[in-house]
Amino acid sequence: MFCRKCGANAGDAAYCPNCGEPITAGIRRPAYAGKTVNKVAYGIIAILLGGLGIHRFYAGKWISGIVYLIFSLTGIPSILGLIEGILALVKESDDYGNIPVYENSFFV
Ligand SMILES: [Zn+2]
Numbered sequence: 468m469f470c471r472k473c474g475a476n477a478g479d480a481a482y483c484p485n486c487g488e489p490i491t492a493g494i495r496r497p498a499y500a501g502k503t504v505n506k507v508a509y510g511i512i513a514i515l516l517g518g519l520g521i522h523r524f525y526a527g528k529w530i531s532g533i534v535y536l537i538f539s540l541t542g543i544p545s546i547l548g549l550i551e552g553i554l555a556l557v558k559e560s561d562d563y564g565n566i567p568v569y570e571n572s573f574f575v
Pocket of ligand 1: 470471472473474475477485486487512
């Protein structure tokens, strides 16, 4: 099991050895993509350039980035980018200011 909060491999432990977050078995957690992004950079990119999906490319989510780009003229990606940026900025980052990226999660 991987920690949802920091992405550390917690093995069979009940609590994350890295950050102490409880590891809940049986609940499907988003897969940690093994990647982190700088929280502030991601948040600002998502808010300013979210309408073009640039933050998605930055996080390595190429497919949704392309979808954002295709629908950029509808304005919907701009709204989603704004929400994603705010959600990222209120997230707790690690000591280096990074937040983990989850592969199966819509939001970072
Ligand atoms: Zn953790």
